[in-house]
Amino acid sequence: MKHLISVLVENKFGTLNRVAAMFSARGFNLESISIGETEDPEISRMTIVTRGEDRIISQVLKQLNRLVDTIKVTDLTHQPHVERELLLLSLKLSKSTQHEIFELANVFKGKVVDIKQKSITIEFVGSPDKINTAIDLFRPFGIRELARSGAVAIHRGES
């Protein structure tokens, strides 16, 4: 099954490579990986999406922990969390499709970030599932290019 793992790592040269290389060396699935600074500039947060049986996931978590540059490893899958992904979608634009595109973009709370005579770029934020759906629905209009950030995730706050 799909797992969402959040890893705090040292914000150092080579850390991303260490993590990615560990996944490939041990044959673990790596669906997406995203990394960025946290409130502490010395620490980065990685969000990793991987798939596997429980036994494999338990190895993934332990192997992540074993890396010296990882500070904290959390499997968010079964914990309350918020998960988001950013999609930049560039579509072909014509008079006949314009209206429908705007309408659909609204449904997905998309934001137009660039518009030219024959193309439009829209930004979407949502769960990876929602992003998948958006891509499917926009496909008929003609996708010129798209870029996805991979998931980022965080614990939900205490109530």
Added chain:
Amino acid sequence: MHNNGEKLIGSEIFFECLRRENVEYIFGYPGGALLKVYETLHDVEDIEHILVRHEQGATHMAEGYARATGRPGVVLVTSGPGATNTVTGIANAYMDSTPLVVFTGQVPSSLIGNDAFQEADIVGITRPITKHNFLVKDVRELATTIRKAFFLATNGRPGPVLVDMPKDVLNAECMFEWPENVDIRGFKPTIKCHANQVQKAAKMIAKAKRPLLYVGGGVITAEASEELRKLAIDQQIPVTMTLQGLGAFPGDHPLSMGMLGMHGTYWANQAVSNCDLLIAVGARFDDRVTGKVDTFATHAYKIHNDIDPTNVDKNIKVDLPVVGDSKDFLASLIEAMPKSREDRSAWIAEIEKWRKQCPLDYEIEPDSLKTEFVIDEVSKQTKGHAVVVTDVGQHQMWTSQYYKFTEPRSIITSGGLGTMGFGLPSAIGAAFGVTDRPVLLFSGDGGLMMNIQELVTAVYNKLPIKIFLINNSYLGMVRQWQELFHQEKYTFTDLASSNPDFVKVAEAFGCKAMSASNPEAARNAITEALAYNDGPVLVDFRVIRKDMVFPMVPAGGSISDMLLARLNPKTMV
């Protein structure tokens, strides 16, 4: 000796840090990126630099030193080819959890990434085979980095750590500051075992009727042999050891089952297959131990102690994991054992029956030489007290079967990686570390050639190592598989017409050498070699060429089904 607050250049800081880490020996080889370091070395008197003849030799020497002494081995090599030549040794140390700190010179920081002369991204290359590695970008970070490197190499599960030092960093000046304390927030190994888990283990042990201890190199690393001995004897639990675990429990004790696994003893493997409780201590259920995992110790409740949590449930699902240092585990277990326990005499008698069914033995023939005889004879003449180094192949497995290891840190062998060429340099490293016990090497004729150049290092340093060359003029272990499993297609394993005269080779290096081809001559040569201490000595044992190592579990087979002798290939499927 320098003080905190002194202005020093990188290469001076380097040696000052090694001094403070109590380094006795550096195994090294100079080059362009290290010229400043070697300049500084000119005036260093309290750390001995051993000049090797190939950087792979340096890493294996450092490994031999580390395994013999329990202290980290230190390697110093130049950038590019010097660094890449250490890769095999680093991988070997990683697989066998040997503490090494490998220092590599690097091209100047400003040239990194430019395909500069003798540039190799050694940090990138060694990432998957080191416990951790560092590129030092600023001389002010050098001391802290070296301190961390030693700390990481030796704490928790030991392993190799590499420190890459650009030329400009080694030349740059800064104020020296020795960091007394190390804090690496991402590295907090669990040393102390969880008390509840230990309690549970103690209860399971007390009520087991057929318990078995399965002990690996972790017990030796943790220096827990005393605790192991006490637990096994008090509780009357037979002990079987992995290749790296040999010596953790005395091989001549009636409770010792010898090694388990592919070339383990028949009775140890039967004991694993029939035990009701398996207590794995400092071992990792390697595939050479388990054979087919589905049929491994199926009747047993399994307890697994290891300091590295990734070893738990990796190959075999266990019932009771206990993460922590093996010394702590065994000591707390002894404390926690209930007063009464099951009687184990029937179990021990059953194992004895298996031992009698298929003992390890061999026949002596007066005119030809069996490897088993050579190793058995060496074992007897040294009373099992030598430091025994091996290379990789048939002779290695025969050593594990016939040398009666009686104390820890007695076997030094490449287990995880199976690196031919490991033996000679490792024996050299061990001989620098150990002077109160003889250091012996059993090597094959194939493997000896892989690092033969280090004979110079042994001769030059007058190291009294005994090189026992088991010369079958075959890549024997490969030949054995060809005979058993590959229709006797002996491609490229017969070395008879290409091997050199090893006695002459040794003599050309200035090494004493002799040969023996029958039991009588072998016995005398062993006595003579053991008595010779003015430098290395090589004995070329011309053993029977086509002998095979038995018993054996074919790859992927169940350890309960061992080949006890050669099968008729005609009847094999």
